[in-house]
Amino acid sequence: MTAAAERFFVKHSALPTMPEVATRLLKSFDDDNVGLGQIAALIEKDSTLTARVLRLANTAHYSPSHQIATVVDAAHALGLDTLRNLAMAACLSGAFPRVQGLDRARFWRHSVATANYARILARMLGTDAGTADTAYLAGLMLRTGQLLMAIDEPHLVADVEAHAAEPGSRFSLEEHRFGCTHADVTASLAAHWHFPRALVAAFRDANAPLDVRPFSLIAAVLHVAEVLADAAEHHDEPVHALKMAVPELIEHLHLDLELLAARVAAAGDPAAEVEQMLH
Numbered sequence: 001m002t003a004a005a006e007r008f009f010v011k012h013s014a015l016p017t018m019p020e021v022a023t024r025l026l027k028s029f030d031d032d033n034v035g036l037g038q039i040a041a042l043i044e045k046d047s048t049l050t051a052r053v054l055r056l057a058n059t060a061h062y063s064p065s066h067q068i069a070t071v072v073d074a075a076h077a078l079g080l081d082t083l084r085n086l087a088m089a090a091c092l093s094g095a096f097p098r099v100q101g102l103d104r105a106r107f108w109r110h111s112v113a114t115a116n117y118a119r120i121l122a123r124m125l126g127t128d129a130g131t132a133d134t135a136y137l138a139g140l141m142l143r144t145g146q147l148l149m150a151i152d153e154p155h156l157v158a159d160v161e162a163h164a165a166e167p168g169s170r171f172s173l174e175e176h177r178f179g180c181t182h183a184d185v186t187a188s189l190a191a192h193w194h195f196p197r198a199l200v201a202a203f204r205d206a207n208a209p210l211d212v213r214p215f216s217l218i219a220a221v222l223h224v225a226e227v228l229a230d231a232a233e234h235h236d237e238p239v240h241a242l243k244m245a246v247p248e249l250i251e252h253l254h255l256d257l258e259l260l261a262a263r264v265a266a267a268g269d270p271a272a273e274v275e276q277m278l279h
Helices: 003-009 020-028 036-044 047-057 071-078 080-095 104-124 129-141 144-152 154-163 170-178 182-192 197-205 217-233 238-245 247-253 257-267
Strands: none
Touching: 003 144, 003 182, 020 036, 020 080, 036 047, 036 071, 036 080, 047 071, 047 080, 071 080, 080 104, 080 129, 104 129, 104 144, 104 217, 104 257, 129 182, 129 197, 129 217, 144 154, 144 170, 144 182, 154 170, 170 182, 170 217, 182 197, 197 217, 217 238, 217 247, 238 247, 238 257
16 A cells, blocks of 8 residues: 555544454355345444334335345345445444534435445446445445545535535545555555455445556446446546546446446435434
């Protein structure tokens, strides 16, 4: 990890603790034998997490045909992958403190939007189902490094956000002010939390995917997903935003922009679940 990113970990009290349930959920991504019952039982061990997951499962975004009353019910209604992703989202949003310089609700709306766009992109680009779910988790976490940056230097982070009007511009604005980006700090955090090496590398490489060899598809997905989340936040047209921000990357990925626009439109509000996630 870069020294510029690692400096945000000097104060060990500032390092958020990865919730135990989240750690075990993360390990389940690599276990092909894990079943719905095991994931549901894991979630039920944490009463606060259970309440959050049930609130999320009952939102209109997931269109439940009936009131979902238990985690097992949620598991059968949503499926393993969606249930696990919702639980990870609830765990992670609760693991980080409120910080100056960033609006908490706006921050997590953007993170959930990035997660959902990352999953759409991963599926479009022909990755397997497991990679698409990993993309959701990675998208959800991509900006969390910025929370640690804001603990140390809230005014600089607020300044970045005040100037980040152009989709995708956060990376270069941070590089100029900090000598590293939120993705670099997230890579360090993921390493401290013992995330799989592939995910740590994906965060690190998300700054400039075309500069990395070998090319990392998941890093490219993360960069494009953040541009899309920026566009959604500023109510910019998604395809136009991508053409302006990352034209070479789109060309490299052979991304079907018409299909992407249709998938983005079909997804509706990319952060519909966030209101329930934060309570």
